[in-house]
Amino acid sequence: MTFSNQKNYSILPSLNWRTRRRLVFAVLLGGWVTLFAFVWLPGVMGQQRQPTNQSKNQPQQQPQQQTQQGNANTIQVVATVNGHSITRDQLAHHCAVRFGEEVLQSMMNRMLVMRELQKIGHSISEQDVMNELTREAERYGLSLERYIQVIFEERHISLDKLKNDITWTRLALRRLASGRTTVSNQEVADRMQFEFGPKVQVRAIACSTLQEAENILAYVRQNPEEFGRVAKEKSVDPQSASVRGLLPPIRRNMGEPVMERAAFSLQVNEISPVIELEHQFIILKCEQHFPADNLNPEQRMAAEKRIEEQLREERLGEVAVEIFKQLQETAEIVNVYNDPELRQRNPGIAATINGTPITLQQLYEECISIFGHDVLTAEINRVILLQELQKANVSISDKEIQDEVERAALNFGFMGPDGAIDMERWLAYVTKGNSSKLDIYIQDEVWPSAAVRKLVAPSVSVTKEDMERGFQANFGERVECLAIVLNDERLAQRVWQQAKNDPTEEAFGKLANQYSIDPTSRANNGQVPPIQRFGGRPMLEDEAFNLRPGEISQLIKLGPNIVILFCQGRTTPRVQDFDAVKDELYSNILEKKLRIAMAEKFDVLTQSAEIYNFLTGTSQPGNNSVRQARETPNMQR
Numbered sequence: 001m002t003f004s005n006q007k008n009y010s011i012l013p014s015l016n017w018r019t020r021r022r023l024v025f026a027v028l029l030g031g032w033v034t035l036f037a038f039v040w041l042p043g044v045m046g047q048q049r050q051p052t053n054q055s056k057n058q059p060q061q062q063p064q065q066q067t068q069q070g071n072a073n074t075i076q077v078v079a080t081v082n083g084h085s086i087t088r089d090q091l092a093h094h095c096a097v098r099f100g101e102e103v104l105q106s107m108m109n110r111m112l113v114m115r116e117l118q119k120i121g122h123s124i125s126e127q128d129v130m131n132e133l134t135r136e137a138e139r140y141g142l143s144l145e146r147y148i149q150v151i152f153e154e155r156h157i158s159l160d161k162l163k164n165d166i167t168w169t170r171l172a173l174r175r176l177a178s179g180r181t182t183v184s185n186q187e188v189a190d191r192m193q194f195e196f197g198p199k200v201q202v203r204a205i206a207c208s209t210l211q212e213a214e215n216i217l218a219y220v221r222q223n224p225e226e227f228g229r230v231a232k233e234k235s236v237d238p239q240s241a242s243v244r245g246l247l248p249p250i251r252r253n254m255g256e257p258v259m260e261r262a263a264f265s266l267q268v269n270e271i272s273p274v275i276e277l278e279h280q281f282i283i284l285k286c287e288q289h290f291p292a293d294n295l296n297p298e299q300r301m302a303a304e305k306r307i308e309e310q311l312r313e314e315r316l317g318e319v320a321v322e323i324f325k326q327l328q329e330t331a332e333i334v335n336v337y338n339d340p341e342l343r344q345r346n347p348g349i350a351a352t353i354n355g356t357p358i359t360l361q362q363l364y365e366e367c368i369s370i371f372g373h374d375v376l377t378a379e380i381n382r383v384i385l386l387q388e389l390q391k392a393n394v395s396i397s398d399k400e401i402q403d404e405v406e407r408a409a410l411n412f413g414f415m416g417p418d419g420a421i422d423m424e425r426w427l428a429y430v431t432k433g434n435s436s437k438l439d440i441y442i443q444d445e446v447w448p449s450a451a452v453r454k455l456v457a458p459s460v461s462v463t464k465e466d467m468e469r470g471f472q473a474n475f476g477e478r479v480e481c482l483a484i485v486l487n488d489e490r491l492a493q494r495v496w497q498q499a500k501n502d503p504t505e506e507a508f509g510k511l512a513n514q515y516s517i518d519p520t521s522r523a524n525n526g527q528v529p530p531i532q533r534f535g536g537r538p539m540l541e542d543e544a545f546n547l548r549p550g551e552i553s554q555l556i557k558l559g560p561n562i563v564i565l566f567c568q569g570r571t572t573p574r575v576q577d578f579d580a581v582k583d584e585l586y587s588n589i590l591e592k593k594l595r596i597a598m599a600e601k602f603d604v605l606t607q608s609a610e611i612y613n614f615l616t617g618t619s620q621p622g623n624n625s626v627r628q629a630r631e632t633p634n635m636q637r
Contacts, residue, residue, distance in 0.1 A: 078615045079376055081383040082622065086376070088368070091615075095367035095375045098440055103367050104337050104350055104358070110169060111353050112327040117172050124171045129163050132171055156373045156616070173320050180322075181315040183308050191307045192300075194253040196293040200263040201525065203227055203245035205283045206237040213274045213281035220283065221271055227285045236280070243520075243527035249290060259284075287525070337363065368615075376615055378444060381602075384609050385451040396450050401442060404450040407591075449598070456597040462590050467582065470589045473534040475575035479544040482508050482526030482566040485518035492555055492562040499552050499564060508552070508566040517561070530571055540565075 079086045096103075117123070130144075137147035151157050157166070174181075205220070205227070207213035216234060220227045231245025240247055250263040259282070262272045266286035275282040295303065336342040337350045337360075350363040389395060409426035416422040430445075431437040482505065486492040495515050499508055512526030521528050531537075531544040540563060543553045547567035556563040575581055610622030 075614050078372075078613070079380055080610075080612045081380050082387055082610050084383055084387070086379055086383065091372060091376055091379065092364035092368055094379055095371045096364055098375065098444075099367055099371050100363060101338060103370060104335070104363055107358055107363065107366060108333060108335075108351055108353055109324050109327075110165075111356070111358070112324065112331055113169060113172050113176065115354075116176060116323075116327055120176075122172075122175045124168055124175070128171055129167050132167050133163065136167075161369065173316060173323065176323055177316055177319040180319045181312050183311040183315065187311055188304055188308050190253045191311065192304060194251050195307070196295060196303065197252045198264075198292045199249035199251050199290040200266070200286060201249050201288040201290065202247055202263050202266070202284045202286055203231055204237070204240055204247050204285075205231045205235045205245055206240070207234070207281045207283075208236050210274065210276075210281050213283060217271070217274055217283050220285070224269060224271060224285065227271070242529040243524050245285075246287070246524040246527045248523040372615055376613065380609075380611060380613070381606065382443075382448065384605050385448060385455075388455060388605055389451060392455060394454055396447060396454060400450045400454065401446055404446045404453070405442075408446070408449075452598040452602050453594060456594065456601045460590070460593050460597050462586055462593065466589050466593070467585060469534040470585050471575075471578055471581070473532050474585065475573060475581065476533055477573045478530035478532045478571045479547065480530045480568040480571060481528060481544055481547075482512060482568065483518070483521045483528045484508070484512045484516045484526060484564045485521055486515060486562050486564075487517055487560055489555075489562060491515070492564065496552070496555055496564050499566070503550065503552055503566075505566065505568065526566065531565075 076088050077085045078088050078091050133147070134144050137144045140147065142150065148159050148162065151162055152159070205213075205216055207216060212234075216230060220230055228244030228246075232241050235241040235245055250260060252260060252264075254260065256277070258275060258277055262275050262284055263286070266272055266284065268286050268288060270286050272282075272284040272286075275284065332352075332354050334342070334352045336346050336352070343349075348360050349357050350360045351358045405426075406421050406423065408430075409421045409423060412426070412429075414422045414426040414429065427435075427438060427441075430441050484495060484499075486495065495511055499511055509525030509527075512521050513523075516522040516526070518528075531541060533541055533545070535541060537558065540556055540558060543556050544565055544567070547553060547565065549567055549569045551567050553563075553565035553567075556565070607620075608623040609620065611618075611620040613619070
């Protein structure tokens with residue numbers, strides 16, 4: 001459902017204000033994320049393959065900068081922040097420290113693919129590349145020009161890179177994988193069954209022990225009308241428990257055959273025996289069977305063609321891994337970059353493949369090409385924070401860094417059996433088990449968060465009203481509702497009238513399933529988590545708390561959407577004694593207010609800064625009074 005920007009007093013785990021961003025190729029590139037984890041397509045190899053035309057869609061540099069320092073690949077200052085310069089060498093270093101190893105691996109794989117293609121006498125022409133791009137554009141209903149524009153605007157990928165690297169490599173791998181990406185009729189039929197076949201709507205109760213599940217099964221079979229309430233109170237799966245156990249419709253071939261067989265064997269209102277699944281014990285109750293979609297021959301043919309293409313692309317990603325492994329086993333590869341001794345003996349070299357070098361300069365430029373935009377944005381933000389800390393004459397201590405790390409671990413629930421923070425497990429999680437990445441985690445995520453916290457902490461406090469509202473939001477009663485979310489006012493009026501004509505829970509649920517644009521309420525026949533006080537949506541909350549069981553709300557405007565509610569009743573408050581929770585409540589509300597203030601402060605700082613980004617050709621004039629107050633004699637953290 002749509003949320004407003006009103007203050008939310010509920011206690012929720014907060015993510016770090018800025019997580020490490022990594023450039024990946026999204027769905028517009030045909031779902032090649034897995035494949036391009038192995039090959040990121042170095043543009044520096046372009047001269048060794050059939051050339052294509054240079055892009056005309058590169059961002060324009062600031063005229064003065066371009067005149068003085070040349071094009072985007074030769075400029076020495078990539079950005080200025082309130083007069084402080086960030087050089088290309090600094091950016092290359094920051095990119096390489098974070099992504100150098102994986103980018104080098106992809107460059108080596110790219111070279112291996114190119115050489116193997118030459119060995120078997122295949123070539124890929126400019127026309128082959130353009131035909132593939134046209135096909136991809138048509139797949140998403142776009143013209144070729146619009147497709148290229150979207151790729152550039154959304155992913156900062158130039159036409160040259162899209163043609164010479166991404167599309168060329170895709171076609172090359174298809175040639176090498178010829179005959180290994182076949183898709184059977186049965187695979188297509190299975191995927192068709194998943195997408196368009198019959199579905200079953202069920203409620204579920206998940207238990208952690210078999211004994212508990214058997215006790216609950218005995219009770220709900222005697223009292224089937226209580227299944228939803230028991231799911232809400234007893235299920236160990238919080239997501240389904242919040243909507244009385246209702247799950248999204250179960251489909252054929254979704255990957256859980258035990259669950260599928262159990263669900264499809266049930267009749268409406270029938271309750272399953274206990275099902276063991278991934279160390280949990282599940283009880284299902286059938287709510288509704290949905291028939292298969294009725295596709296006409298033309299629709300079926302189009303769907304089968306689309307699914308076959310999708311399966312081939314998925315298969316190609318798997319085959320690519322095998323191809324790379326085979327090529328690596330037969331090539332003489334020396335990874336200089338990962339070996340300090342070899343780097344000392346081979347200055348300027350990142351790796352060699354069968355004697356052919358990949359230089360460090362090529363590696364650095366490829367790192368900038370792929371990750372430069374995001375890394376430069378992070379570095380600009382770091383400079384802004386350093387300037388503001390110097391202006392306030394404060395610095396970040398090791399203790400504050402440690403506190404921020406512990407706070408993040410606590411927010412994400414990394415606790416040991418004794419209730420203490422499991423710091424070892426948390427650090428292994430954020431570094432993916434690579435302790436050498438700990439400094440990067442501290443610099444990219446912990447230090448910025450600690451810096452903004454230091455800047456805003458003196459101005460943040462918790463009032464008596466905050467405490468009262470926080471108690472109501474987190475421990476007070478809630479309204480259990482069904483909801484229909486729409487984005488068309490005339491349709492909303494019509495659906496509301498239909499609901500008023502048959503004001504029953506069952507009829508309302510059917511309308512939600514038919515009309516709601518919200519995936520949760522549509523899939524769950526209108527079921528949404530109970531509505532709390534002071535959750536950030538005052539209009540919705542006021543209307544919900546004015547309803548009696550069985551009543552239907554008026555049309556509620558929430559941003560661009562319109563919501564209709566059906567009241568099922570009220571929950572019992574979880575806690576009655578304010579004093580029992582006030583200390584924890586105070587800590588959580590203070591943390592949440594700090595997070596809000598941190599986000600607001602960071603927005604003000606970044607919006608008021610004078611920023612010239614020569615890598616992307618963008619500029620921001622900033623605020624003169626703020627800029628003049630910032631002096632940057634020492635930019636070390």
